Amino acid sequence: MKKQSKPKVAFFDFSDCEGCQLQFANMGETLLEVMGLVDIVNFREIMSEAGEDYDVAFVEGSITTDNDVKRVKKIREKAKIVVALGACATIGGVNGMKNRAPLEVAKKRVYGDKADTVNTIKTMPVHEVVKVDYFINGCPVYIPEVVSVLKCILLGKPYVVPNYSVCVECKMNENVCRYEKDQECMGPVTRAGCNSWCVNNGNRCYGCRGLVDDPAANGAKDILAKYGLKLNDILNHFTLYNDSQGAKYDQAFK
């Protein structure tokens, strides 16, 4: 591969917990290899100086204020490539819970009589505001997928987020299906790409990567029936990460 000059990479956060950036810091030796391929110019968690000249912008967090909108638009103008990093940036994430109530009600709930002084708008994933070139789903992001996406960025080829369910990867890992243990799981309707990380470790799938394009409400209802689960149980799980697709399928599932 012909070596080009190393792209300058910057990290930005919006409404998030910075946990996805922490995953970068957690890469260990791989991070050293990554540093050989890119120049990190702005990364609050691992460096003190902050460069303002960058090619690739990793944007963590959802967009929740007018100021966020302005800021992310500026980042888009400067960066050649924008990467949405993590559940908040790709699908809205936990922050999106305020979209479940009218904005005024949500503000009152959180800020009480100070509600009027707070500027806030509905929670949006980054691509609802600016064009996003790469999506890295997950809460937090899964390091091997981050590395795959990085390679795609360096090669200049698109990264396709899988559009099949977590079950595909889970079955290859030969996990005992959680439904077979009478435990619910979001795997059947959640986008793969995480190598069924949570289930491999004895957890359930929380749906942090968002819904597959066609989650088949009929089939999902059959699942609930077969395993005697209540519709509300699974609908609650849908709303945990506030997938922007969620609202679209709410009705279908009800």
Next chain:
Amino acid sequence: MKYASIKKEDLGKWLEHMKKKARVYVPKKKENQFIFRPLHDVSEVCLKYIPTILPPKKYYFPQKEKLLNFEIEPFKTSKAFKEFEEYILFAVHTCDIAGIQCMDIVFRETPEDPNYLNRKDKMTIIGIECLEYCDKYASCASMGNHEPRGGYDLMMIDIGEKFILHINSEKGEGLVRGVAYIKEASEAEMASLERVREAKKKVFKEEFAAPLPKIYEAFDKLFGSKVWDEVGKKCIACGNCTAVCPTCYCFDVYDDLDLSLDSGTRYRIWNSCQMDDFAKVVGGEDFRKGRDARQRHRYYRKFKYPVDKFNRYFCTGCGRCTRTCMSGISLIDTVNALATEMAWAEKAH
């Protein structure tokens, strides 16, 4: 020696003996299910088990397998697989052995698949005959796979205090020859084997509503049946049914570059005809649209297409697809629905 016998209490010793010769994979318990895993402790071996989550195909057609190592500049490729080590699959059900036979036919067909053949070459199969049903999902009797039909090196049959070992190959004989506690089966033991087999006939009954040729005919005639709409409505396209199927072998190929971006590996990874984009070309046309069509395709790849091509059914009757389907698509029900529709159609004629 064609038939030998071994006392049950000696099985552990025998396993330890085999472990010295090759890697041994055995059925073990995993939570409330079973999986094949390398033998570590003989006490973990489960001889009474319902079909494992994944069939042993993961050892001869792994989930993810290297096809090729490559270097980009200068262009260089090398075969990724080295010589595999000898391995023994222990206590394989007859349905899974039938699955291996199906895979053999596919990967031996020209152009042959060297990766598969290499792994197969190193494989020794020790089967175990089921004397009772694993559960209600199996359709092995209808598929004729509840009884051994070749394809193994040794077959174990439980006759009470002992196992009869049917020696079916030189490889198999190599595992019993010179082992002091494995003796040629006596006449009395062979008589017990007869009795066990006789008793088994009363246990296993054809699970489908019609004999196989009739089922084949139903598949031939009922491509447009409503049965497929019903199955399609239930399907959530999780791909579980194809992953656990001992005769599903579709795959995808992808390149993984090292972080140097100078070299990498080309892998093949299991893929499923149930995925939404399985038959979609880059231009956008989807040549098998809809979960009904995709489920139908899966069934036809078991009951119709391979029969036409290889004169062999690619359903082994193991029941895994039904067992694993979260939304309750049942192979027996689907096949029976077709058979019933066929019977009605014939009556109406």
Next chain:
Amino acid sequence: MININRELLLEKMKTSPYKPMKGKIIEARMLTEKEKFFKIELEDKIELGHEPGQFVMVSVFGFGEAPISVCSSPTDRGYFEMTVRAVGSLTNKLHTLGKGDVVGIRGPFGNGFPIDAMFGYDILIVAGGLGIVPLRSLIRYIMDNRSDFGKVDILLGCKTPQEFLFKEETKDWMKRFEIKLNCTVDRADPEWQGNVGLITTLIPGVDLNPTRTYAVVVGPPIMYKFVIVKLLEKKIPDHQLILDLERRMKCGLGKCGHCQIEGVYVCQKGPVFRYSELKKFKGECHEKAV
């Protein structure tokens, strides 16, 4: 008919059918805005030894592999050619490559046009859009063995005049009196002086003796349905109606499953089929006329 050095080829493939040969790009140029033409020389200058209509699996390491039709004739020796539209990440990458770059080549795969059976027959070629790519291989073969065939008619169709591939060559073909060529576009531009309309509009005007004619049709799936109807109206027998299908493919070896139409692996049995074969499909063949 074709002298193929299969032994050498098999020797190359023997290590693993998944191992690509080295193919050096010795010429590359854009034919239109979207299609790029490549001339490729295999390592040790071995001949690809393909039949017209066969395809190769082209690799760019890191980007994967895709099936690409060969557009040169086996009578073009020492190299082979292909024309690639940039649609996916692999083909976009291919477009960035030029003379001197190297790609991986496996193949040739599949069944090509039945040239031996077509011997002595009149030939009607119908090419829509990119369909001309595999057909160019056949046309070049026919031109190099002109006396083996009867009357030759070529119908070419494209959406717009800018999309015509092999413009210079087509002009050459038109000059050659023994080949009749007719073009049409769906949408004309001010310079276009030819026919305007779908390719099906050209078929009624062809003078043919159906039992003595092989019709070879290549184009997008939607085109087949309509063209087949028109050709059947012309009484071309099913088994003399030849089509070349596009499918997703990952191996070329009849294993990976992506290209299957019902029980048939297109990469092995096809990509070229007689309509009499396609007719037998129960419902999965998109190209079948309704």
